[in-house]
Amino acid sequence: MVATVLPDPELLVVPDPASRVTPSGKPVPELREQLRRIPSLRNALNVALLYALTVAIVAIAVRIDHPITWVVAFLLMGPVLARFFILMHEAAHRLLFANRKANDLVGRWLIAYPVMVPIDLYRRGHMAHHREEFGQDEPDIPLYRGYPISLDSMRRKLTRDAFGITGWKQTRGLLRGLRADDAGARRQAWSIVGVQVVVLAVFLLAGHPWLYLFLWQLPMHTVWRVMNRLRAIAEHGGLKASPDRRETTHSVRQSWPARFTIVPYHTGLHLAHHVDAGLPFRSLPALHAELVRSGYVQPGLEYPSYRALWRALASG
Numbered sequence: 001m002v003a004t005v006l007p008d009p010e011l012l013v014v015p016d017p018a019s020r021v022t023p024s025g026k027p028v029p030e031l032r033e034q035l036r037r038i039p040s041l042r043n044a045l046n047v048a049l050l051y052a053l054t055v056a057i058v059a060i061a062v063r064i065d066h067p068i069t070w071v072v073a074f075l076l077m078g079p080v081l082a083r084f085f086i087l088m089h090e091a092a093h094r095l096l097f098a099n100r101k102a103n104d105l106v107g108r109w110l111i112a113y114p115v116m117v118p119i120d121l122y123r124r125g126h127m128a129h130h131r132e133e134f135g136q137d138e139p140d141i142p143l144y145r146g147y148p149i150s151l152d153s154m155r156r157k158l159t160r161d162a163f164g165i166t167g168w169k170q171t172r173g174l175l176r177g178l179r180a181d182d183a184g185a186r187r188q189a190w191s192i193v194g195v196q197v198v199v200l201a202v203f204l205l206a207g208h209p210w211l212y213l214f215l216w217q218l219p220m221h222t223v224w225r226v227m228n229r230l231r232a233i234a235e236h237g238g239l240k241a242s243p244d245r246r247e248t249t250h251s252v253r254q255s256w257p258a259r260f261t262i263v264p265y266h267t268g269l270h271l272a273h274h275v276d277a278g279l280p281f282r283s284l285p286a287l288h289a290e291l292v293r294s295g296y297v298q299p300g301l302e303y304p305s306y307r308a309l310w311r312a313l314a315s316g
Contacts, residue, residue: 005148005312011300015295019290025275037280057080077219078227078261090107090265092123116170116174135241144235148315150314153316164218234252234309252303266284
């Protein structure tokens, strides 16, 4: 038998016609109008709190200056970076701020460029991802194709992530962008380098320039890469191209540890996000609840935990 994580076709039932979602799972127009409102002030607070959290972790590690504290700080930068990337994803969808100029300004200079993401290029690829999951233009296919895989293969992938091999490949691509023929790609690459110089200068002014490597670049190339793969395969690993989003995107029951680490800002409700990619992250719990009430998400369709899904994905 060939291992599979595709949902049982019997679970792909048509939602209750009396519910507030359409047969494809999208919210009906009246509900969608409510859910698509962007809470700009609350999102601005999220950005400010993220920066405060980042500074607090570094400051506490410097103040205590103990080996255990340094290890904890290093690991905590993984969830911090995950928050940067997920808010970047929100800005790429233009859902971070209702004002488009503010969305792109903050999304580029305060969120994407500090974590070395050329957001305009990312946006183009990511919109292709939403147009047709597992299609020819999918930018993320290398992350989640071919699952389920063997446990040994999973370990090898995560080891490459943990030792910075995957991250270095991404950085090499950015460095090549500094000499790209495309003016837009070249401009973004140099903008990212400029922001990194500013980040390094902040650490230098604080008297700890080495922390730019230890608590910024190194976690970005190691801890976050492991988390990013685990999140990505939990979103789409082992599924297939289909007009039914339940066959392209997993649904996983959310827990507080998962939401703190790999899926903050409700990004773990990924099926709801793919059902309607025009909703801000704060609306995803409401849409997910409607999908459950309507029968679109059956109990057997939802994995009880990320660990259960990862075990299935490593059972090939």
